[in-house]
Amino acid sequence: MVFCGRVNPITGSLVWIEEDENYDYHQEIARSSYADMLHDKDRNEKYYQGIRAAVKRVKERGEEVIVLDIGTGTGLLSMMAVTAGADYCYAIEVFKPMADAAEQIVKANGFGDKIKVINKHSTEVTVGPDGDMMQRANILITELFDTELIGEGALPSYEHAQHNLMQECWEAVPHRATVYAQVVESHRLWSWNKLLPMQLDSRTVQPPSEMESCPGAPSVCDVQLSQVKLEDFRPLSDILVVFRVDFSKQISSSPVSHIVNFTSLANGAAQVVLSWWDIDMDPEATINCSMKPSWLYPALHPVPWRDHWMQCVYFLPKETKVTQGEEMSLIAHQDDYCVWYNLTTPSAADCHSTEIAACRCGAHITWNRARFGELNDQARMDKYKEALKEVLTPSSVCLCVSDGSLLPMVAHSAGAAQVFTLESSFMAQQLMDKLLQTNNLKETIHILQKSQDNITAADLGEMKVTALVGEPFFTTSLLPWHNLCFWYSRTALSRHLAKDCTVLPMSASLCVLVVEFKDLWRIRSPCGNCEGFDVSIMDEMIKKSLDFRESQEAEPHPLWEYPCRALSDPSNLITFDFREKVPTEDIIAEGSLNLVRSGVCHGVVLWMSYQLTEDISVSTGLLEVSDETGDCHWYPHRKQGVYFFSSLWNLASAPKESQSAVTYQLTFKPQIGELRMSFIPKT
Known part of the structure; x- marks a missing residue:
C-alpha cells in the first residue's frame, strides 16, 4: 500500500489516501475502451475479412506467413490471423497487465504455440536468433488509431516497424x-x-x-x-x-x-x-x-x-x-x-x-470546450439575470463564488452597489481582469484572488456580504455533485455574510433517472465471446478494476452525445440547502424509483438542479423527456453522472403483476465531502 495526496473536489481540502500499489493499473483498465472495441462488430468483421485476404495473398506467393501485430491488446487480431492460416504471429503489447492478459487469452483459445506475446514498445523489439522475433514479418496488422487517426503515435510506430521488423515486401491490414x-x-x-x-x-x-x-x-x-x-x-x-x-x-x-x-x-x-x-x-x-x-x-x-x-x-x-x-x-x-x-x-x-x-x-x-458553450448560453444567462434582479438592490454587496464566471458582470448589470468576485487561480484572475478592463468595469468589480478561508474584512472593504452568488461551477469538478464546493465556500465565508444574506442559488437537488441507453451500455457490457474467440478474461479484468476504482459508483459522460430513454420519472433524492451551513451529520436518502416504461434497464443518470430563487431553477442534466417515446434531452454543457448496473435487466421479461423498480440508498458524508450510492433493480 502507498499514501497519495489528493484534493477533494467538494471540500477543496488535501487528503491523504492509502491506495493499493496497483491503483494506476486498475484506473487505466477501468477507463480503457477495450469493451467498446470488442463490442464493435463492424470493426471486428472488417479486420477479420482484411486479415483473411492478406494471408491468402501471401500464401498465393508461396511464402510462409509471418504476422506482426502491434498493439495487440487482447490478442484478438493475432488469433484471427492464425485462424486465417498464418504460420506464426508476434503480438506486441507495451502495457504489461494487458500483455499478461493477452497471453492468457491466446493460450485459453489454443493458440499458445503459434502466437508469441512480446511485452515491449514496438521500437524496442529486436529481430534475430537472440532477439524477440526470430525473423521479419510479411504481414503487418495494427490498430494504433484514435479519433484523429494518428494521435496515438501510429506514424512513428509504422515507420520503425517497416524499417526494422518487416520483410522487403509486406502486406498491411489495414491497407490504407x-x-x-x-x-x-x-x-x-x-x-x-x-x-x-x-x-x-x-x-x-x-x-x-x-x-x-x-x-x-x-x-x-x-x-x-x-x-x-x-x-x-x-x-x-x-x-x-x-x-x-x-x-x-x-x-x-x-x-x-x-x-x-x-x-x-x-x-x-x-x-x-x-x-x-x-x-x-x-x-x-x-x-x-x-x-x-x-x-x-x-x-x-x-x-x-x-x-x-x-x-x-x-x-x-x-x-x-x-x-x-x-x-x-x-x-x-x-x-x-x-x-x-x-x-x-x-x-x-x-x-x-x-x-x-x-x-x-x-x-x-x-476553460474547456463545454465551459465556452455554457458561458455563451444566452438563455441560461437570462435566467441568472432574472434571478439576480429579484434579489439585488442598489445597496447590495455581492460576492461571486465560481471559477471564471460572468456572474459578476450580471450582478453589476442587475444593480448591485458593490461586486466582488473570488477567483481561485492566477490564470482565472488574469482572464477576469482582461474582461473587466475591456468592459470598463475594472473600477467597479473587485477581484479577490484568494481562497475563501483567507478572505478578510479588509478585502471586502469592511462590509458584510448581503448577496452570495454562484453558478456554481468549479474547474476541479468531474461529477455533478462536485460543485457542492460552493456550499463549503459559503460555510467558510459565514463570518463575512450579513444575517439576512441572500444565497443564490438557494439550494441544489440531486436528481436521478433510470434509463435505457441506445449504445453507451456497450462500454461496460461483458464481451465473453468475440468473433468466435473467448475473451472472458478481459471481462474479469475490467470488472475487477471497476470494483477497485474509488469512483466506482458513477462516472461522468456528456449525455447529449449518447441517446437514451427514460424508464422512470425523474426524481429529486437529496436537497442541499445553501442558506444553511454544511451540516456535520450524514444526509441519507432511501427509497425506490418505480419504472413506468418497458425496456432494457442499463443504469441510472444523476445530475444537479439548482433553485436560484423560489420560482427560477436551472438544470445541469435532464431538460425534457418525450411523453410518447421517453427520449431524453440533456443539458449539453455539463457532464452527467452515470451509474451502470453490473448486468442488463430486461423489463419486458419481468412478471406483469409485479411493480418493477430500482431501490436506492444515498449517503452524503459532509465531513469528508463524499457521496456514496447504491442502486439495485427489483421486481
Missing part, C-alpha cells in the same frame, strides 16, 4: 487510410471555441480583443458528430479528401502539409472543419471501415456505433468570410501526432505558416 474534411459555418460549434458577446439589458459584455484574435487551443475536439443536428451547421465546402496514408509502403513521420483547393458552396463565415477517416482493409478497397457520421449513411442503412473512434471538430485559427463560388484552399498540417488546419486563398497557400496554433489569451487554457 483516408482522412476527410468539410469546412462549415456553425454558431453552435464556434461557441465552443470563442467567448461571444453577451447581452445584459442596456449593455453588451464584449470579449477582450486578444481573445477574439486568439487562434485557440491546438487540440482536436472529438465528439459523436452524429448527435450534432444538420441545422446546427452550414456546409461551405464539399466533403474533401485531405490526405491518404498507404500502410503497405514506407511511411514517414516527418511533418507535411496538404493543400486542398475547393469552391465555396455558399456565402458564410468559415469557422470549423469537421473531419473523420476511413480505412480500406484490402488494396482493392472492397473492405471498408468508415468513421463517417450517421447523416452520411443512406436512409435505413445500419450505422455502426463506436466510442473509441468518433469524429473530429477542428476550429480554424480565425473566422474567414467566404462567398459562394469563391476559390479557397484548406491546408492540413500534419506532424507525427496531430493535425491542424488553416484556410486561405490559393495564391497565399504556398507561403502559409506551418506552425501549430496555440492559445495566447489564456481563455483556452482556463
Whole structure:
C-alpha cells in the first residue's frame, strides 16, 4: 500500500489516501475502451475479412506467413490471423497487465504455440536468433488509431516497424487510410471555441480583443458528430479528401502539409472543419471501415456505433468570410501526432505558416470546450439575470463564488452597489481582469484572488456580504455533485455574510433517472465471446478494476452525445440547502424509483438542479423527456453522472403483476465531502 495526496473536489481540502500499489493499473483498465472495441462488430468483421485476404495473398506467393501485430491488446487480431492460416504471429503489447492478459487469452483459445506475446514498445523489439522475433514479418496488422487517426503515435510506430521488423515486401491490414474534411459555418460549434458577446439589458459584455484574435487551443475536439443536428451547421465546402496514408509502403513521420483547393458552396463565415477517416482493409478497397457520421449513411442503412473512434471538430485559427463560388484552399498540417488546419486563398497557400496554433489569451487554457458553450448560453444567462434582479438592490454587496464566471458582470448589470468576485487561480484572475478592463468595469468589480478561508474584512472593504452568488461551477469538478464546493465556500465565508444574506442559488437537488441507453451500455457490457474467440478474461479484468476504482459508483459522460430513454420519472433524492451551513451529520436518502416504461434497464443518470430563487431553477442534466417515446434531452454543457448496473435487466421479461423498480440508498458524508450510492433493480 502507498499514501497519495489528493484534493477533494467538494471540500477543496488535501487528503491523504492509502491506495493499493496497483491503483494506476486498475484506473487505466477501468477507463480503457477495450469493451467498446470488442463490442464493435463492424470493426471486428472488417479486420477479420482484411486479415483473411492478406494471408491468402501471401500464401498465393508461396511464402510462409509471418504476422506482426502491434498493439495487440487482447490478442484478438493475432488469433484471427492464425485462424486465417498464418504460420506464426508476434503480438506486441507495451502495457504489461494487458500483455499478461493477452497471453492468457491466446493460450485459453489454443493458440499458445503459434502466437508469441512480446511485452515491449514496438521500437524496442529486436529481430534475430537472440532477439524477440526470430525473423521479419510479411504481414503487418495494427490498430494504433484514435479519433484523429494518428494521435496515438501510429506514424512513428509504422515507420520503425517497416524499417526494422518487416520483410522487403509486406502486406498491411489495414491497407490504407483516408482522412476527410468539410469546412462549415456553425454558431453552435464556434461557441465552443470563442467567448461571444453577451447581452445584459442596456449593455453588451464584449470579449477582450486578444481573445477574439486568439487562434485557440491546438487540440482536436472529438465528439459523436452524429448527435450534432444538420441545422446546427452550414456546409461551405464539399466533403474533401485531405490526405491518404498507404500502410503497405514506407511511411514517414516527418511533418507535411496538404493543400486542398475547393469552391465555396455558399456565402458564410468559415469557422470549423469537421473531419473523420476511413480505412480500406484490402488494396482493392472492397473492405471498408468508415468513421463517417450517421447523416452520411443512406436512409435505413445500419450505422455502426463506436466510442473509441468518433469524429473530429477542428476550429480554424480565425473566422474567414467566404462567398459562394469563391476559390479557397484548406491546408492540413500534419506532424507525427496531430493535425491542424488553416484556410486561405490559393495564391497565399504556398507561403502559409506551418506552425501549430496555440492559445495566447489564456481563455483556452482556463476553460474547456463545454465551459465556452455554457458561458455563451444566452438563455441560461437570462435566467441568472432574472434571478439576480429579484434579489439585488442598489445597496447590495455581492460576492461571486465560481471559477471564471460572468456572474459578476450580471450582478453589476442587475444593480448591485458593490461586486466582488473570488477567483481561485492566477490564470482565472488574469482572464477576469482582461474582461473587466475591456468592459470598463475594472473600477467597479473587485477581484479577490484568494481562497475563501483567507478572505478578510479588509478585502471586502469592511462590509458584510448581503448577496452570495454562484453558478456554481468549479474547474476541479468531474461529477455533478462536485460543485457542492460552493456550499463549503459559503460555510467558510459565514463570518463575512450579513444575517439576512441572500444565497443564490438557494439550494441544489440531486436528481436521478433510470434509463435505457441506445449504445453507451456497450462500454461496460461483458464481451465473453468475440468473433468466435473467448475473451472472458478481459471481462474479469475490467470488472475487477471497476470494483477497485474509488469512483466506482458513477462516472461522468456528456449525455447529449449518447441517446437514451427514460424508464422512470425523474426524481429529486437529496436537497442541499445553501442558506444553511454544511451540516456535520450524514444526509441519507432511501427509497425506490418505480419504472413506468418497458425496456432494457442499463443504469441510472444523476445530475444537479439548482433553485436560484423560489420560482427560477436551472438544470445541469435532464431538460425534457418525450411523453410518447421517453427520449431524453440533456443539458449539453455539463457532464452527467452515470451509474451502470453490473448486468442488463430486461423489463419486458419481468412478471406483469409485479411493480418493477430500482431501490436506492444515498449517503452524503459532509465531513469528508463524499457521496456514496447504491442502486439495485427489483421486481
